Amino acid sequence: MLFHLQDTAPKPPEPLFVERAAETLGSVLTTCGTRAKDYILEVDGGGLALADFDGDAALDLVVVDGSTIERASKGEPGFPPRLFLNDGHGKFRPAGETWTMTGGRWGMGCAVGDVDGDGWLDLAVTQWGPTRLFLNQKGQGFVEATATAGLVGDSWGTSAAFLDYDRDGRLDLAVVNYLEFVIGKIPPPGGGCSWKGVPVMCGPEGLVGQQDQLFRNLGDGKFADVSAAAKFQMEQPGYGLGATTLDYDGDGDVDLFVGNDSTPNNLWENQGDGTFREVAFLRGCGHDSNGREQASMGIGCADVDGDGREDLMVTTFSGENNSLFLSKRDKLFRESSFSVGLGGPSMPFLGWGTALADLDLDGDLDSFVFNGHVYPQADNPGTDTTYAQVDQVYENNGKLKFTMRPLSDGKPRVSRASTIGDLDGDGDLDLVAIQLDGEVRVLVNTTRERAPKEQTHWLAVELRAKDANRFALGAEVLAEWEGGRRGAEVRTSGGYQAAIQPRVHFGLGSAGLVKRLVVRWPSGKEQSLSDVAVDRLLVIEEALQ
Amino acid sequence: MIATCAVWCVLAFAPTIGFAQDGASPKLDVRARVEQALQRDPSTLPNAAAGKWADWDATKPLGDTLVRALAAGIGAYQRGELGLALAQFHGLLEVEPDLPPALYHAGLCYFRLRRYKDCATLIERFEAAAPREIGATRVLGHSYYSLGRYGDARAQYEQVLAAVPDDVEARRGLALSMMRLGQLDEALAELENVLARKPEHADAQTWKAQLLFDLGRSEEALAAALRARELGPFEPKSWYLVSQIQLDLGHDADAEAARARFEVLSRAASEIRSLEALLLTDPHALGPQHRLVEVHVSIGDAKTVRERLARLVSEAPKAVELRIFALDAWVALGDEEGARNAALELERECADEAAAWQRLESFWASVRDRVRQVQASERYLRLKGGVKDARE
Numbered sequence: 001m002l003f004h005l006q007d008t009a010p011k012p013p014e015p016l017f018v019e020r021a022a023e024t025l026g027s028v029l030t031t032c033g034t035r036a037k038d039y040i041l042e043v044d045g046g047g048l049a050l051a052d053f054d055g056d057a058a059l060d061l062v063v064v065d066g067s068t069i070e071r072a073s074k075g076e077p078g079f080p081p082r083l084f085l086n087d088g089h090g091k092f093r094p095a096g097e098t099w100t101m102t103g104g105r106w107g108m109g110c111a112v113g114d115v116d117g118d119g120w121l122d123l124a125v126t127q128w129g130p131t132r133l134f135l136n137q138k139g140q141g142f143v144e145a146t147a148t149a150g151l152v153g154d155s156w157g158t159s160a161a162f163l164d165y166d167r168d169g170r171l172d173l174a175v176v177n178y179l180e181f182v183i184g185k186i187p188p189p190g191g192g193c194s195w196k197g198v199p200v201m202c203g204p205e206g207l208v209g210q211q212d213q214l215f216r217n218l219g220d221g222k223f224a225d226v227s228a229a230a231k232f233q234m235e236q237p238g239y240g241l242g243a244t245t246l247d248y249d250g251d252g253d254v255d256l257f258v259g260n261d262s263t264p265n266n267l268w269e270n271q272g273d274g275t276f277r278e279v280a281f282l283r284g285c286g287h288d289s290n291g292r293e294q295a296s297m298g299i300g301c302a303d304v305d306g307d308g309r310e311d312l313m314v315t316t317f318s319g320e321n322n323s324l325f326l327s328k329r330d331k332l333f334r335e336s337s338f339s340v341g342l343g344g345p346s347m348p349f350l351g352w353g354t355a356l357a358d359l360d361l362d363g364d365l366d367s368f369v370f371n372g373h374v375y376p377q378a379d380n381p382g383t384d385t386t387y388a389q390v391d392q393v394y395e396n397n398g399k400l401k402f403t404m405r406p407l408s409d410g411k412p413r414v415s416r417a418s419t420i421g422d423l424d425g426d427g428d429l430d431l432v433a434i435q436l437d438g439e440v441r442v443l444v445n446t447t448r449e450r451a452p453k454e455q456t457h458w459l460a461v462e463l464r465a466k467d468a469n470r471f472a473l474g475a476e477v478l479a480e481w482e483g484g485r486r487g488a489e490v491r492t493s494g495g496y497q498a499a500i501q502p503r504v505h506f507g508l509g510s511a512g513l514v515k516r517l518v519v520r521w522p523s524g525k526e527q528s529l530s531d532v533a534v535d536r537l538l539v540i541e542e543a544l545q
Numbered sequence: 546m547i548a549t550c551a552v553w554c555v556l557a558f559a560p561t562i563g564f565a566q567d568g569a570s571p572k573l574d575v576r577a578r579v580e581q582a583l584q585r586d587p588s589t590l591p592n593a594a595a596g597k598w599a600d601w602d603a604t605k606p607l608g609d610t611l612v613r614a615l616a617a618g619i620g621a622y623q624r625g626e627l628g629l630a631l632a633q634f635h636g637l638l639e640v641e642p643d644l645p646p647a648l649y650h651a652g653l654c655y656f657r658l659r660r661y662k663d664c665a666t667l668i669e670r671f672e673a674a675a676p677r678e679i680g681a682t683r684v685l686g687h688s689y690y691s692l693g694r695y696g697d698a699r700a701q702y703e704q705v706l707a708a709v710p711d712d713v714e715a716r717r718g719l720a721l722s723m724m725r726l727g728q729l730d731e732a733l734a735e736l737e738n739v740l741a742r743k744p745e746h747a748d749a750q751t752w753k754a755q756l757l758f759d760l761g762r763s764e765e766a767l768a769a770a771l772r773a774r775e776l777g778p779f780e781p782k783s784w785y786l787v788s789q790i791q792l793d794l795g796h797d798a799d800a801e802a803a804r805a806r807f808e809v810l811s812r813a814a815s816e817i818r819s820l821e822a823l824l825l826t827d828p829h830a831l832g833p834q835h836r837l838v839e840v841h842v843s844i845g846d847a848k849t850v851r852e853r854l855a856r857l858v859s860e861a862p863k864a865v866e867l868r869i870f871a872l873d874a875w876v877a878l879g880d881e882e883g884a885r886n887a888a889l890e891l892e893r894e895c896a897d898e899a900a901a902w903q904r905l906e907s908f909w910a911s912v913r914d915r916v917r918q919v920q921a922s923e924r925y926l927r928l929k930g931g932v933k934d935a936r937e
Contacts, residue, residue: 194823194826196659196660196822197583197658197822197825197826205819281788281804282792282797282800284789284792287785287811289755290782290785291781291782291784291785291786291807291811292811293811293815321693330793330795332792332793334759336759338695338724338725338726338727339727339729339759340727341727343693343725344693344694344695344725345693346693347691347692347693348692348693380584381583381584381585381586381660381663382583382655382658382660382662382663383660384659384660384661384662384691384692401727
């Protein structure tokens with residue numbers, strides 16, 4: 001439940017976040033085609049990562065930028081990804097020359113993970129073109145390793161996720177691809193595509209979806225495309241947009257959920273033998289409850305109902321409801337959006353960045369959604385929606401009923417990817433979001449500013465494993481406190497074109513102590529701590545025994 | 546009642562009027578008027594003085610001019626020419642602001658165009674102008690529902706049902722609104738109510754299955770879903786539900802079988818939605834109509850094929866290509882009676898076309914009707930020869 005100031009007269013709920021890009025980041029613009037959005041390549045926006053690249057425990061920001069059809073047609077590079085270093089108080093400055101990344105073809109999203117096991121987070125950047133890899137030089141800068149990394153292919157990568165699917169201690173990479181886009185072959189503006197009777201850019205329907213890819217880390221700085229060998233391929237590929245890792249079946253190996261646009265979602269169940277099996281239909285998370293495929297974009301993943309299994313929040317197109325897939329017994333999911341209050345309020349909106357997280361530090365998980373349409377023509381009469389849209393916070397009342405409130409100032413914007421993390425180290429979770437053809441937004445959570453500190457305790461946990469998967473992606477952390485318990489998986493995949501720090505975060509409400517903290521390491525070992533002090537970032541090293 | 550008026554208007558005038566008789570300038574291009582109507586935000590339509598329609602009685606005929614104009618709009622609506630109908634109603638509402646039947650029917654047009662907010666705008670105005678007609682505003686509940694405003698939808702359906710307790714569709718809407726609001730037990734009771742009144746209501750049966758499934762009553766849900774599938778065998782949702790419930794019950798083989806059919810129907814339904822969306826603004830487009838028939842044939846939905854073919858051939862009843870297409874569709878469906886009827890229509894409507902008789906010859910041969918086969922062959926040769934002679 002979000003915190004409310006006590007007052008005698010009822011007041012509309014205040015936004016939980018305030019826009020503070022001007023003070024914290026400055027004006028950082030991204031480009032994704034022209035404002036006319038004549039081609040589908042121009043509508044996805046860029047990507048974001050919040051992760052500690054320089055080893056000072058503060059979350060730095062990567063902004064992945066795009067390009068224009070004109071530049072791409074001329075063979076000119078796109079705009080480069082940029083790193084902004086955090087001063088530890090939530091203020092960012094452009095990183096120095098050693099962190100400079102060159103422009104690729106047309107950047108989209110990114111993934112974060114320590115691919116070489118040196119204890120520093122590296123960066124993969126997806127693009128309309130082969131995925132790029134930037135290796136972190138012990139917190140001093142990036143060196144591009146794309147040419148030798150073996151991340152082959154020339155697809156349109158949107159989201160990506162690092163995961164150790166074969167449990168060899170090295171991080172592998174899954175890349176989610178969208179569709180075949182060849183300038184000159186895609187119908188131009190006025191090419192006969194329409195939406196609600198209005199001519200619009202073409203796609204994705206009618207265009208050819210691309211297979212997602214799985215790259216195995218060979219441990220020598222190279223990756224091998226094992227998509228076929230790992231059976232990580234669909235007979236009919238969907239239009240992939242979002243991705244998250246999770247151990248949905250609790251068998252100790254990592255699975256992958258992929259949100260597809262206008263085609264059924266995929267749930268890749270790790271078979272434990274180096275292969276995957278696609279089980280979304282069988283597990284009830286391929287379609288909405290009506291059996292309809294949705295236009296899935298963003299993904300939030302966490303145990304929102306506290307049953308010990310990860311649930312999935314998926315953002316979708318206008319006229320569709322955002323879907324909450326609640327895990328049930330026997331590894332099944334059930335789309336349960338309406339009964340919890342997440343369905344109806346999302347209908348007019350086209351959602352992108354999202355997460356399931358305790359935004360108000362009261363011990364239950366809330367959600368947020370950044371919205372914005374793909375068609376500028378959404379402002380025409382009769383569409384039942386708009387191009388610029390308000391963002392939403394969904395407040396959990398502690399009994400899995402959500403109430404919608406504005407996320408910040410309530411102004412409509414055309415938002416896209418978002419990422420989440422504690423930017424200023426005050427314990428509550430802040431947000432960064434891409435605004436299409438606009439400035440990157442920094443939204444500072446005001447919970448700890450406004451609420452009594454004794455009602456908004458928190459604990460953040462990072463893990464350091466013994467093997468090359470140093471940040472322990474795939475580990476599970478279980479926290480128990482007076483009046484609550486929650487499990488959380490360590491991941492860096494942030495849903496739609498976004499990445500997060502490998503850190504789990506617990507809102508604790510008024511509990512001033514975590515009675516028990518259990519870590520299940522990717523190695524299979526279990527480690528337990530008692531009476532853990534709160535309101536801090538706790539880094540746990542994997543014990544030898 | 547509005548519905549009474551609508552029927553009366555059309556019966557009285559529809560055969561004798563056309564768009565040009567609506568009082569608008571005949572010089573104004575129809576296409577431009579349609580485009581203008583579709584582009585218009587209906588909230589910009591003028592408002593009547595407060596209370597102007599307070600005494601309006603739907604059972605009493607309006608003046609001839611208004612009735613003629615209304616009937617033209619309603620005729621266009623019934624032909625699926627929704628843009629044209631809107632242009633007509635907008636014109637009327639410019640002249641007679643908030644004229645209740647014009648508001649109402651314009652609202653219906655917006656609903657069919659899937660412009661739910663615009664529909665709500667006009668039906669709310671209709672309700673304000675003619676509060677006694679609350680029983681006719683079920684479509685406002687549907688619009689609220691489609692916009693995700695389930696609380697408003699519920700309230701609207703309750704008002705409609707207070708006036709017309711037997712309105713099954715309003716009751717179904719009420720049940721679905723309750724379900725969306727998380728009031729599952731109440732929703733289930735309302736669906737039972739719908740099914741008590743109309744046991745063959747496939748959609749209500751499907752939602753009943755969904756609700757039972759959501760309530761964790763999987764065995765009952767399966768029975769309901771199987772019944773829903775019987776009632777609506779071409780609806781992917783019932784197949785989806787059956788498969789999901791079977792999975793829940795651990796009947797994996799049965800679930801897989803249902804899934805296979807679901808996937809076929811789901812692909813078809815997706816294409817059908819896209820094609821129908823195209824027809825909303827271009828109702829006479831032959832391409833989408835052709836394709837719709839093909840898609841319905843592919844899933845074996847004879848009833849809808851019949852309806853679609855009737856509409857398609859009505860676009861050009863003497864067009865031999867359409868008639869042959871209709872015959873081919875019935876043959877592809879394996880519906881002997883439908884094919885025979887289509888063949889007889891082809892004979893009747895396209896008797897002077899060589900292509901018709903050529904196709905008929907092969908059709909009658911395939912059904913072993915030798916007499917007709919020979920007749921068709923002779924006609925074909927005669928007509929073909931005629932063409933040949935003429936060319937020579």
